[in-house]
Amino acid sequence: MTKAPLVYFCMDCSFSSDGKHYKKCPNCGGVISYRRADNKYHIEKGEYDVERYWDFLPLQDPTKLIRKGNKRTPLTESQEFKSKYPATKVMLKDETKTVTGSSKDRMAVVALSQLNEFGEKSIVVSSTGNVASASAWLLRNHPEFQLHCFIADEFVPRHRFMDAPNITVHRVNSDYDAAIKEGIQFSSENNVYHDGGYFSVAKRAGLGMAFIEAWEQSNLTFDYYFQASSSGMGVLGVYEVAKKMKDSGMIDRIPALMPVQQSSCDPMVKAFEAGEEKILPEFIVDKPRGIAKAILTGDPTVCYPSLYKVVKETNGSFISVTEEEIRSAEKHLNKVENIKATADGAVALAGFIKYAETHADELKGKNVLVNITG
Numbered sequence: 001m002t003k004a005p006l007v008y009f010c011m012d013c014s015f016s017s018d019g020k021h022y023k024k025c026p027n028c029g030g031v032i033s034y035r036r037a038d039n040k041y042h043i044e045k046g047e048y049d050v051e052r053y054w055d056f057l058p059l060q061d062p063t064k065l066i067r068k069g070n071k072r073t074p075l076t077e078s079q080e081f082k083s084k085y086p087a088t089k090v091m092l093k094d095e096t097k098t099v100t101g102s103s104k105d106r107m108a109v110v111a112l113s114q115l116n117e118f119g120e121k122s123i124v125v126s127s128t129g130n131v132a133s134a135s136a137w138l139l140r141n142h143p144e145f146q147l148h149c150f151i152a153d154e155f156v157p158r159h160r161f162m163d164a165p166n167i168t169v170h171r172v173n174s175d176y177d178a179a180i181k182e183g184i185q186f187s188s189e190n191n192v193y194h195d196g197g198y199f200s201v202a203k204r205a206g207l208g209m210a211f212i213e214a215w216e217q218s219n220l221t222f223d224y225y226f227q228a229s230s231s232g233m234g235v236l237g238v239y240e241v242a243k244k245m246k247d248s249g250m251i252d253r254i255p256a257l258m259p260v261q262q263s264s265c266d267p268m269v270k271a272f273e274a275g276e277e278k279i280l281p282e283f284i285v286d287k288p289r290g291i292a293k294a295i296l297t298g299d300p301t302v303c304y305p306s307l308y309k310v311v312k313e314t315n316g317s318f319i320s321v322t323e324e325e326i327r328s329a330e331k332h333l334n335k336v337e338n339i340k341a342t343a344d345g346a347v348a349l350a351g352f353i354k355y356a357e358t359h360a361d362e363l364k365g366k367n368v369l370v371n372i373t374g
Helices: 079-084 104-118 130-139 153-158 176-190 201-218 233-247 267-273 304-313 323-335 343-358
Strands: 006-010 016-018 032-036 075-077 089-094 122-126 146-152 167-172 224-228 256-262 319-321 367-372
Touching (some): 032 201, 079 089, 122 176, 130 146, 146 153, 146 176, 153 167, 224 343, 233 256, 233 304, 319 323, 319 343
Parallel strands (some): 146 167, 224 367
Antiparallel strands (some): 006 016, 006 032, 075 089
């Protein structure tokens, strides 16, 4: 694990800071990203993702790691889609094989290790299930930490590992967006560190590791990247990691980013289709509902502008899929691909299937990565 100073910079304006961490840009309030000061990125040898991809992460002190990281998850080429689209290589990244069953395991170890470096021991998160479960699983053996989980009532049954004495569940009698707001308010009033959500460079970097790993496993440069999206944190994380890989000469292009939402809660799709760079009031979904519970963000006002920029930059698109399309993709994953995904993870594949039906010629000769996040 090689050490180098970090440079934090705004993705929306010219602000940069040598070494000092900011959650948001102090000039414009935009999304803060990061890079190594030497701009050198290498993949190391190792069993765990954090030790292999250390150069790509906003971490400085290996002794502060909460855990070594996560073991590799399977990457397989879909034989079904190879038969249907013989000129297109469709690779499925199976993140259901992590310890808690979702890609949030990668996110949690990087985010919590960064907070450990900062000396923050009391932390607030808001969650529909996977974020808090992954964080709680890691912290159950770290009693020096206190984790405050803000959870809307309907999502409480989706949470696991909540019984440790250093985990506190705050039930919110409303939706996920309200749980986020209450978590932020609690953080401010009680001087407890808020994890930053979408604006956390560490959370995004952790999620981006699945992309590097898929490249390492396949040695393919991907032309398209599909992922289910709520705030779009994972998609932005993939962009940030892919840009570092491109700048280092590992790949020659960043894939077209294809965030997928369910039609019952797709405010970013509606904004994109309307050609808007921001979320307008009419796009916000009040009391969002849908079978993909993990991606029920009805108001992505603060997230969408930066995601819009990188989707446009990569010639990608936002895709909306119906409940029927999600169910069909879920069945396909379980029965044909032997991937035990939930509706949440199946959204990404549903998005690819829908896109491929009308863009088969465009996909010829292309490499596609579909991230089945859980």
